[in-house]
Structures are given as C-alpha cells and as structure tokens.
Amino acid sequence: MNGKQLKNRMKTYLMLLLISVSAINCKKSSSPKPVTPVVTPPTDDYKDPAAYGTPFAGVPDTKDIVMYEVNLRAFSNTANFAGLQARLDNIKDLGVNVIWLMPIYPVGQVKSAGGLGSPYSVKDYTGVNAEFGNLDDLRTIVSEAHKRGMSVILDWVANHTSWDNAWITNKAWYQQDANGNIISPVGTNWADVAALNYNNQNMRTAMIRAMKYWILTANVDGYRCDATDFVPTDFWKQSLDTLKKFNNRKLILLGEGSKKEQFTAGFQMNYGFEFYDRLKGVFAGTQAPSAVFTANTNENNAIPADGFKLRYITNHDVTSSDGSAYDIYKGKQGSLAAFVLAAYMNGVPLIYNGQEVGSPKKIDFFKKDPIDWSTNPDMTAEYKNILALRKSSEAIKTGVLTTFPNTNIIAFSKKAGNEEVFIAVNAKNSVVTYDIPAGLQNTTWKHGFNNADVTLGTTKTLQPYEYIILKK
Numbered sequence: 001m002n003g004k005q006l007k008n009r010m011k012t013y014l015m016l017l018l019i020s021v022s023a024i025n026c027k028k029s030s031s032p033k034p035v036t037p038v039v040t041p042p043t044d045d046y047k048d049p050a051a052y053g054t055p056f057a058g059v060p061d062t063k064d065i066v067m068y069e070v071n072l073r074a075f076s077n078t079a080n081f082a083g084l085q086a087r088l089d090n091i092k093d094l095g096v097n098v099i100w101l102m103p104i105y106p107v108g109q110v111k112s113a114g115g116l117g118s119p120y121s122v123k124d125y126t127g128v129n130a131e132f133g134n135l136d137d138l139r140t141i142v143s144e145a146h147k148r149g150m151s152v153i154l155d156w157v158a159n160h161t162s163w164d165n166a167w168i169t170n171k172a173w174y175q176q177d178a179n180g181n182i183i184s185p186v187g188t189n190w191a192d193v194a195a196l197n198y199n200n201q202n203m204r205t206a207m208i209r210a211m212k213y214w215i216l217t218a219n220v221d222g223y224r225c226d227a228t229d230f231v232p233t234d235f236w237k238q239s240l241d242t243l244k245k246f247n248n249r250k251l252i253l254l255g256e257g258s259k260k261e262q263f264t265a266g267f268q269m270n271y272g273f274e275f276y277d278r279l280k281g282v283f284a285g286t287q288a289p290s291a292v293f294t295a296n297t298n299e300n301n302a303i304p305a306d307g308f309k310l311r312y313i314t315n316h317d318v319t320s321s322d323g324s325a326y327d328i329y330k331g332k333q334g335s336l337a338a339f340v341l342a343a344y345m346n347g348v349p350l351i352y353n354g355q356e357v358g359s360p361k362k363i364d365f366f367k368k369d370p371i372d373w374s375t376n377p378d379m380t381a382e383y384k385n386i387l388a389l390r391k392s393s394e395a396i397k398t399g400v401l402t403t404f405p406n407t408n409i410i411a412f413s414k415k416a417g418n419e420e421v422f423i424a425v426n427a428k429n430s431v432v433t434y435d436i437p438a439g440l441q442n443t444t445w446k447h448g449f450n451n452a453d454v455t456l457g458t459t460k461t462l463q464p465y466e467y468i469i470l471k472k
Contacts, residue, residue, distance in 0.1 A: 048212060052139060053219035056146045059250040060097045062268045062308050063397045065348045066387055067254075068096040071316055071365050072104070072132050073116070075353050079368045081137040085144055087373070092148045094356060094380070095387030098252060099145055100224045102316060102365065103155045104132055108162020113192040115366030119155075120226060121162040121192045125210035126217075138218050151221035153252050154214055158207060158239075159230040160185055160193035168194060173203035185230060198232045208239045215243065221252055225267075228257030233265050240266030254310060263307045269348055272299055272309035279313065279338055280322070282410070282427045283329045289410045289427055293403045296345055311347035313338045314355055319363045325352075326360045330429055332379055333465040336386075337425050340467050341410060343386055344396050344423055356383045385449040389469065395419040404440075408432045409462065413440075421448065422470045426462035434460045445470035 068091050076083025091099065103119035106127045113121070116131065128135050142152045167173055174182040175195040185195040196203060214220050228236065236255070243251060244266065255267040262270050278295040281287030299309050312318070313335065314325040322328055325335040335358060343349035354361065354371040358379045363369050390396050399414035399421070409432060411424040422445065426432050436456050445454045448469030460468065 046209065049216050051216045051219075053143065055219065055246075055249040056151060056221055058097075058146070058149050059151045059221050059252060062252075062306075062348065064391070065098050065252070065269075065308075066094075066096050066390070067098045067100055067310070067348060067350045068094070069100045069102065069315055069350060069352045071102050071353055071363065073119075073365060073367065074361075074363045074369045074371055077370045079370065080131065081133040081141050085141055088141075088144055088148055088150075090373075092150060094351065094383055095391055096150060096351065098151045098153060098221075100153050100254075100350075101141075101155060103157060103226075104129055104138060105157075106130070108164045108192065110163035111192045113366060115364065116368070117162075118192055118366060120157050121160075122157050123162045123165050125161075125165075125207070126213045135218065142219050146219075151252060153222040153224055153254070154218075154220050155226060156211060156223040157226045158196070158235070159227040160190065160195050162192065163194050165194075167203070167206070170203070173197055173200050173206075185227075198235050204235060204238065207235075208242050211239055211243060212246075215246060215249065215251070221250070222254075223252075224254040224256065226256050228255035228262055228267070228270065229259055233259065233261045236262060236265035236267070258302075260302050260304070263304050267307075269308045269310050270303075272311045272347055274299055275309065275311055275342070275345075275347075276313070276318070279341060280328055283334060283338060285428075289408065290405050292341060292345070292410055293405065293412075296401075300346060309347040310350055311342040311345070312350040312352070313342050315350060315352045316363070316365050319352060319361075320365060323362050324360050325355050326358050327362070330465065332358045332376060334427075334429070336379065336382055337427060337465040337467050339383070340386060340423065340469065341425055341427075343390055344414070344421070344469075345412065346401060349387075349390070351383070356380050386469075389421075389448050389471070393419065393421060393471070395421050395471075404437045406434065409434045411437070420472055422456075423467065424460070424462070425467040426465055429464045431464065432462050434462055436460060445472050447471075 070084060072084060073079050103122060105125060106123040106129050107117035107119060108121040108123040109117060128138055145152045161167055171182065173196060175197045177183050182194050184191050184193060198204065240253060253267045255262045255270040257270045258273055274295040275292065278287055278291040282289055282291055303309065313329065329335040329338040356379060357373055358376040359371050361369060395414040395416040399416035402413045404411040408428060409424050410427055413420055413422045424434060436458055440456050441458050443456050447454050448471050454470055
C-alpha cells in the first residue's frame with residue numbers, strides 16, 4: 001500500500017468514527033428526560049366571614065367597666081335570649097355597661113355531667129345552642145344592648161371541648177395518655193370534656209378562626225376566657241394579637257386566670273381570686289378585716305400599672321360551690337357590704353345575675369333554675385346607688401388608696417386630684433364602735449348617695465354589716 005492509499009484509508013476511518021459518535025449523540029438526545037412530579041400544597045380556602053353590623057363605638061375603657069354575668073338558664077322563665085332581651089333595661093338601670101354571656105354554644109351530650117349538660121362542654125364553637133335561640137336572636141341581643149350603651153362579651157372555652165365535638169376526629173388536636181387515648185384535663189374532675197393539645201398548630205388555627213367568627217358574625221365586643229391559666233400563654237398572645245388586627249374595633253378581654261404574663265399576652269383584666277377568698281373569710285369570721293387589704297396589695301403588685309383585677313362577691317362557680325351571696329355574707333345587708341368593698345377598693349366590679357335582688361338560690365347552671373326578680377327591690381335600689389357613685393368618681397375607679405387598719409372595721413380612702421372618698425365597712429354581725437382615724441376626726445363630708453352634709457367626730461357606731469360612704 002503506497003502513501004496515497006494509506007492517507008485515503010485514514011480519512012475513511014475518521015469519517016466513519018464521526019458518523020458513529022453523531023449517531024450515538026442523536027440517540028441520547030432523542031430519549032425523553034425524566035419528569036419531576038409537581039407537588040401541589042394543600043389549599044386553604046378559609047376566608048373571614050362577612051362582618052355583621054357596625055362595630056360598637058361605646059365600648060368602655062377598662063377602668064369604667066361594670067360587668068354583669070348572665071346565666072341564661074337562670075335569668076328568666078323562658079331560659080333563652082328572649083328572656084334576656086325583656087330585661088335589658090333592668091340591667092342597664094343598675095349601672096351596668098358590659099354584659100358577659102355564659103357559653104351560648106351547643107352542649108355536648110357524650111359523658112355529660114348531668115342535667116342539660118355543662119355550658120362549658122362545647123360541642124360546636126361556631127354554633128348557637130338551640131336551647132337559647134339562634135344566631136339572629138343573639139344578634140338581636142347584641143344590637144339591643146348596643147342601643148342601650150352596653151357592650152356584650154361571650155364566654156370562650158379554649159382549654160377543652162365536649163367528647164362529641166367534631167374536632168375529636170382530629171386525634172392529634174387533643175392531649176393523650178401513654179396508650180394514645182384522649183384524656184380529660186389533668187388535675188380536674190371534668191370528665192365531660194376532652195383536653196386540647198396546644199402543641200398542634202392546626203388546632204390553634206381553628207381555635208383562632210372560631211374566635212374571630214363571633215366578633216364578625218354577631219358583632220360582639222370581646223371575650224371572657226375560661227380557665228385561662230390552663231392554656232399556654234403564648235396561645236393567648238397569638239390569638240389576642242390576631243383579634244386586635246380588627247383595628248376598627250375596641251375589644252374587652254378578660255381572663256379567668258391569675259398570671260401576670262396574661263396582661264403581656266393582651267388581656268386587660270384577670271381574676272381577683274385571692275380577694276374573694278379573703279373577703280369570704282372575713283365575713284365567715286375566719287380572717288381578720290385587714291386580710292382584704294393584704295389580698296388587694298398582693299393582687300395589684302402582680303399586675304402591670306394599666307391592668308385590672310375583676311372583683312366579685314359571687315359568680316356562677318361561687319354560687320354553685322359556696323352558695324348564694326345571701327348565704328356567704330349573712331343576708332341582704334352583709335352582701336351589700338361585701339359588694340361595696342368589691343366595687344370600691346380597686347378593680348372592675350362584677351354582678352352575677354340575681355345577686356342584686358338577694359336571690360338565696362344556689363343556682364345550678366346545669367339546669368333551668370329561674371330567678372325570682374320580685375324579691376328585695378330595696379337591694380336593687382342600693383346597688384344602683386353604689387354603682388352610680390362609682391361611675392361619677394375617678395377617685396373610686398383609679399384613685400390612690402389609703403388604708404386605715406382596724407381590728408373590727410375595714411376602712412380606707414381613695415383620692416384623685418381634689419376628689420376624695422372615705423369608706424368604712426363593718427363586716428361583723430355585731431355592733432361596733434369605730435374610732436375615727438386621727439387625721440379624719442372632725443372633718444366635713446358629703447353623704448355618698450344623697451349629698452347630705454356629714455361631720456366625722458371621734459367615734460362612729462356601726463350596726464352589723466353597716467357601711468358609711470362619704471365624699472368631698
């Protein structure tokens with residue numbers, strides 16, 4: 001083979017090689033590329049419900065609140081919204097500006113605690129208990145209260161649900177024992193309810209949406225939140241921060257708890273548990289009169305400067321466990337004397353329905369138990385006097401407290417600017433001669449209710465459970 005032939009053969013080999021490589025590449029490029037599946041996240045089509053009505057412009061500042069708790073099962077013979085509507089003027093005339101409705105939601109029947117079931121065993125967070133009426137009836141209550149200058153707040157039960165709540169199918173939304181069984185709240189005897197799991201974010205989201213629902217759908221003005229100490233504080237902050245995004249609304253937020261951090265979470269008020277316990281003890285004779293001052297100091301030292309304690313002489317729990325105010329404070333005069341202390345010393349006063357007529361019933365809120373509103377009209381008149389003075393007095397609401405310790409009498413003054421009030425209460429079922437504090441002897445005042453001139457001498461005789469209320 002000569003050189004020219006060799007050169008031609010090499011060109012042929014090179015051409016074949018190029019054709020082979022090209023064919024291989026064409027084959028590779030024609031093969032379909034693997035398709036990566038597209039994962040579509042689950043859609044959340046939630047939208048806030050349309051707002052019903054106009055946000056109430058008359059929601060009071062916290063310091064001005066006088067709250068009235070309504071137990072619909074006891075409030076009227078009809079035990080429903082219509083029965084409440086018929087007496088809204090009576091509530092207003094007392095001097096009340098906030099109505100708290102005990103839970104209005106459908107009640108669970110599985111493992112029910114008896115009677116009609118506990119209103120705190122919630123079967124449906126966005127339903128209305130047919131026992132009381134329907135959504136339109138609730139809207140009417142809110143609207144009619146607003147017309148009378150009163151706000152309406154609902155009772156919110158965040159710690160647990162009934163066993164037949166639809167949420168129970170989401171097992172991870174509930175606390176469970178070591179065997180995976182849903183449990184009742186630990187440390188309680190509340191067998192009729194199942195404890196919620198606040199480690200579950202989906203449950204939290206559903207809870208917050210339900211809280212938003214009533215503000216928008218029924219135009220309510222806030223919540224009294226049940227068993228607040230049992231629910232993580234960070235949830236309260238999460239939920240209340242969300243509610244406060246309704247910046248065209250002023251909300252009232254009360255927690256049935258005692259933790260200081262609840263105020264940081266967004267509550268304006270929580271409960272004066274210690275004040276009630278000490279007050280009850282003073283009237284029972286097991287605590288010295290000064291015990292209420294100790295409780296007042298302890299409670300106010302445990303809240304921020306702009307926070308308030310709810311002060312009460314009874315409520316639905318107290319009446320159910322301890323008896324009526326009439327029983328606890330030894331009759332009409334004793335319960336009035338106790339209310340003066342709760343309403344005037346510090347904090348926000350609460351009235352539980354029937355208290356203002358001296359109802360002697362130990363009301364069972366698991367049953368229909370109507371109050372007799374015809375009893376003791378003189379007590380009702382005195383409640384009006386007590387609350388009218390509080391409404392007119394910045395000293396009573398926010399004034400500086402000065403105490404005058406005494407072994408028999410609970411006496412104190414409140415002062416704001418040029419206004420001053422002096423209160424002395426005999427919490428004993430006996431006549432007491434009270435030595436007027438030296439700095440107040442021979443001073444002139446006005447009677448708190450009728451403006452008659454009063455001069456304090458050196459002593460004052462007080463009848464059993466008598467109180468004196470003076471102003472200047």
